[in-house]
Amino acid sequence: MIYLDHNSTTPVDKRVLDAMLPFFTEVYGNAASIDHDPGHDANKAVNVARNQIARLIGAKDEEIIFTSGATESDNIALFGVAEKYANSGNHIITSKTEHKAVLDSCHKLESKGFDITYLDVDSFGRVSIDAVRDAITSKTILVSIMYANNEIGTIAPVREIGALTRERGIIFHTDATQAVGHVPINVDECNIDLMSMSAHKMYGPKGVGGLFVRRRIPRVRVAPVIYGGGHEKGIRSGTLNVPGIVGFGTAAEIARNAMHDEKTQYLSYSKLFLDVIQSRVGEVFINGSMTERLPNNLNISVPGIESKSLVVQLKGIAISTGSACTSSSVEPSHVITALGHGAERAHSAIRIGWGRFTTTDEVERAASIICDAIQRVRALNLR
């Protein structure tokens, strides 16, 4: 099986697993029970991980809140800000191409009386800074725009948005799940106030993630979504997933050192893959931007080919049609649809995600198998 769906999830890096293992059976203390050595050791390991993650994004250790993943982080950011700042206003700005964790939270907030602006994106999937500026009202409390899109890899003008929201005194949340560990991020340079992350998109384990919460200038406050023992500064109660957090931290450390070389590698894979596809099956459309793009993501539409029928023809390759979270429905992707190229383009989109352990040989084989499948589907369509 050639796994090329790394925007959906990544395997756990062996070095990450090795770092985690002792925390299941040897160092099994509760990180909140620091009256004894087992608890103290677990707490120490959590703090090392907090530092590793903070370093990756230019944050301070105490600004990292551990969660069960980016879905939970997005929920805390949206519901937590909505509740805390309800007295200042009820307007939130987001975009039409956000992950469902943000969009569905926004829909719920609408039913609670919040007013949500869903910004359009351009044909490359980018929100314009002018559109954000024009949408701001005296009631705007939060702008939530994803750092990089999970389907088309488009990177948002995060720095410009952050400069604008800071100037206007509005909180800026970004779902950076696809970007963290893949492209350099600095929360201070970009004036990010809240940022969602997930370990399993960067070679860490599933079920653990983080929320960056700015502590100073401004001090951002979020109401909890889960109540209990007051862990994680009261923002996220619940006994910490120590092995998972250790894995997340180790994954962050590895990514910080590897991301530069990986980018070069992935860009060469994308070029190789597109060269083979275009020479064998002719024109394909690239969804998203070629410049403002995650290096590990490629999303293409093959004219006249339904991506669902293509994937059925593919044996031994894992790629995705639209986002995995909605792949049980037959609706075309809301992201590709938002690019405005029409329904056919959305129905024919496939997403390919290179990973740390992808080899040149796998890229060549995958390109060849996908071309064979495209030719088979074309032959079937002619009959």
Ligand SMILES: *Cc1c(COP(=O)(O)O)cnc(C)c1O
């Ligand atoms: C994967 C993903 C999520 C969900 O993360 P989980 O940790 O699986 O809950 C949210 N947002 C984006 C952009 C993602 O890619």
